Amino acid sequence: MPDAPVLTALHGGAAGDGADRPDAVTVDGRSCSYEELLGAAGAVARRAAGTKAFVVEATASLETVAAVVGGLLAGVPAVPLAPDSGPAEREHILRDSGAEALPVDFAERADFPGAPAGDAALVLYTSGTTGPPKGVVLSRAAVAADLDALADAWQWTAQDTLVHGLPLFHVHGLVLGVLGALRHGSRLVHTGRPTPGAYAAAGGSLYFGVPTVWHRVVRDEAAARALSGARLLVSGSAPLPAPVFHGMQELTGQQPVERYGMTETLITLSARADGPRLPGAVGTPLPGVTTRIEQSADGIGELQLRSPTLFEGYLGRPDATAASYTADGWFRTGDIASVDADGTHRIVGRASTDLIKSGGYRIGAGEVENALLAHPAVREAAVVGAAHADLGQEIVAYVVADGVTGEELTDFVASLLSVHKRPRRVRFLAELPRNAMGKPQKRLLPPA
Structure with a gap:
């Protein structure tokens, strides 16, 4: 094994209530233990070892989880691909990343001792709103730093059961929603689709959702009230409308936690489990993160930051990577923000x-x-x-x-x-x- 594996709980570094359970990881109704997951990931790692990168057809499945874990075992970056990617997007990502397609059979098992850790854990592609999608290279160290910072902010432990139904080709669903559970030892329940009924039936303590999910939960009063026993409801990936914030508070008895991040930065700002949660606010910088606002007379400007969670760069695009930083080394998020007197950040929107x-x-x-x-x-x-x-x-x-x-x-x-x-x-x-x-x-x- 690498000296410091990203998935410490999966490799025995944390003892949680669910670590030895046959349903330690459940995805869309299928479950496995950590031992079974490591065996399936080992088979992927044997195929991936020595390749430059490999594509993961990122369906909501145990196969996707095993493939990404296998990449970490082999020290080879996985390139998650949205299952509904069109032919042009798929061709671009394959050509741009140089990633190979590898078969993944969850029933296959193999031991894999672990390769020397490569710098890159994942290559995630941007949405391509300003041109062809760019490959964002995320290091193992950045992923680990971010998940540990979130554990601190959210009091996330091995005693939690994490529930979500988010896509596994984005930071939210994959890095936070899968790798986070495997690093901290919390039981994972991926509901397949993020329906209010599935969330209500899962019995989790920690829930992840995007505003669309929470809006649907609030419209289903019975489902919303079923979440009243959860410890923390987290919203991200887009601003949470204030009416949804208040609806969640009224029906579940708790205010949701909002956080902010990008593919290039992972999560850098968040409300804390033991701190204030305000509608329209994304909290304070996580441990290790420093922020500043581009100077403006009216108190709003571009959010810029320094963080151990920052990406390694855009794959094969040094000019684009350089352009994303200021002359004095701060990452330019392109998002417009303001900061309250107590350090709470509010995101106004994209500069563009x-x-x-x-x-x-x-x-x-x-x-x-x-x-x-x-x-x-x-x-x-x-x-x-x-x-x-x-x-x-x-x-x-x-x-x-x-x-x-x-x-x-x-x-x-x-x-x-x-x-x-x-x-x-x-x-x-x-x-x-x-x-x-x-x-x-x-x-x-x-x-x-």
């Missing part, structure tokens, strides 16, 4: 789409979206800036709502926020375009 400059004001789209979502008739909201001859940009709101007019929503926002932050135009849609993690895709909205 969510910082609106209108009439000399700098306005965060997220603040306007939260105001719209506070209206009882509004179910979804997305706000953008559109070119305007006089103002520079005007605020345009896309909403999913019933029984309300655009003028009423404009007046409602003006009553909650400064008048200059009100939408100048409101467009009604049947639904907002979203990706697999529930993030609204503003580039896919119809023209303003």
Whole structure:
């Protein structure tokens, strides 16, 4: 074995209630023990050893878990691939990463003593919103540092049962939701699909979800109340609307924990299990993380950070890697944020789409979206800036709502926020375009 394996609990470094259980890991109704998982991963590692990288068809399955663990055993980075990837995206990732396709048979078992640890644990591909997807190289040390920082913030232990149903080709579902359980020794229940009923039936102490999942849970009162016995409900991957935050508090008896991260940084900010949790806030820096806000007169600017969880770079793209850092070595997140007096961070949105400059004001789209979502008739909201001859940009709101007019929503926002932050135009849609993690895709909205 490598001197410091990432999955310390899986390798016997932590003793949890579920470590020797036949259902220590359950994915979509199939279960295995740690011993069975290591055997299946050993068979993958034997095939992967000596390769540059290998592709993992990242379905919600024990095969996916065994493949990623096998890569860590062999010291070879796994490249998770979304099962619904289109031919062009699939071809690009295979060509760009140089990864090989390897068969994975969970019934096959093999011992694998472990190879010298390679630097790279995973290569995760970005969504490609600004061009072809880029391969983000994550090191073993970064993964371990992040999972340990989250254990500190969330009081995550081997006595927890972690429940989620998130995709296994993103940081949230794979790194936090699988590798985290195998590092800390908590029993893992992946529900296959993240339905309210499946979450309610799982009986977990620690739950992960994206805002879309929690919105559906809140709409299912019985399922929401069934989660009242959980220790911690964590939301991430997109901003959690304030009405959903309050609905979770009312129905489960606890406020959700929100956190912030990127593929390139892993998780860097979070509310703590023993600290305040505020709607619209993503907490304070995790241990080892330092942040700063690009200077601006109005208190908001680009969030920049230094952290042991940072990526190694974009695969084969040194220019893009260099461009993601400031001249003095801070990673540029591209997200606009503000920091309260107590150090609590709030994410306003992406600099490229969510910082609106209108009439000399700098306005965060997220603040306007939260105001719209506070209206009882509004179910979804997305706000953008559109070119305007006089103002520079005007605020345009896309909403999913019933029984309300655009003028009423404009007046409602003006009553909650400064008048200059009100939408100048409101467009009604049947639904907002979203990706697999529930993030609204503003580039896919119809023209303003």
